[in-house]
Amino acid sequence: xxxxxxxxxxxxxxxxxxxxxxxxxxxxxxxxxxxxxxxxxxxxxxxxxxxxxxxxxxxxxxxxxxxxxxxxxxxxxxxxxxxxxxxxxxxxxxxxxxxxxxxxxxxxxxxxxxxxxxxxxxxxxxxxxxxxxxxxxxxxxxxxxxxxxxxxxxxxxxxxxxxxxxxxxxxxxx
Ligand SMILES: Cc1cc2nc3c(=O)[nH]c(=O)nc-3n(C[C@H](O)[C@H](O)[C@H](O)COP(=O)(O)O)c2cc1C
Numbered sequence: 001x002x003x004x005x006x007x008x009x010x011x012x013x014x015x016x017x018x019x020x021x022x023x024x025x026x027x028x029x030x031x032x033x034x035x036x037x038x039x040x041x042x043x044x045x046x047x048x049x050x051x052x053x054x055x056x057x058x059x060x061x062x063x064x065x066x067x068x069x070x071x072x073x074x075x076x077x078x079x080x081x082x083x084x085x086x087x088x089x090x091x092x093x094x095x096x097x098x099x100x101x102x103x104x105x106x107x108x109x110x111x112x113x114x115x116x117x118x119x120x121x122x123x124x125x126x127x128x129x130x131x132x133x134x135x136x137x138x139x140x141x142x143x144x145x146x147x148x149x150x151x152x153x154x155x156x157x158x159x160x161x162x163x164x165x166x167x168x169x170x171x172x173x174x
Contacts, residue, residue, distance in 0.1 A: 008060060009091040014119060015041050021096060021117040024103075027110065029054045043089030057086040059093050063135035064145070065153035069167070074102050074113060081171045083120055083128045095120050127174045131159070
């Protein structure tokens with residue numbers, strides 16, 4: 001659980017289309033680097049972010065299955081693109097289109113992770129928000145978090161499969 005737990009306000013904040021939010025984490029997803037754009041939009045100081053789990057930004061509207069896909073993909077040493085709704089220190093939210101990559105050493109071992117995020121288009125958000133809402137509702141209908149996440153993960157993959165595309169292609173059609 002994040003150290004600075006806050007309640008969502010429902011207010012959106014945005015950042016410039018040329019801005020890139022950058023962070024790096026260790027193997028456990030604890031923040032080891034935050035650029036100025038990240039510090040600025042998150043509302044936390046650099047000192048408050050460093051050492052914290054990246055879930056410090058987790059918004060309760062985000063379905064868990066998206067993070068499972070993120071971590072599963074990274075463990076396979078692959079990059080992933082994903083839409084993420086994040087929460088600031090005061091409970092406001094901001095949407096990002098994130099590109100997350102594993103950092104490998106010369107022995108091909110994962111030594112950390114790196115993420116660059118841009119502002120998504122309003123059209124993409126209009127498409128992704130109802131999809132995430134459906135997945136979140138599915139997770140909430142299960143008494144048990146693990147079962148809920150398995151069901152939503154299967155539903156998300158089914159949605160992707162039905163398009164005839166792989167997730168890596170599908171995410172760029174949103
Ligand atoms: C490089 C990197 C960047 C991440 N960025 C975010 C982010 O911006 N927002 C977020 O909620 N989770 C992010 N995560 C995922 C979190 O580590 C975590 O899995 C997620 O917040 C779900 O947290 P929970 O499992 O405690 O519910 C990131 C992970 C990595 C490795």
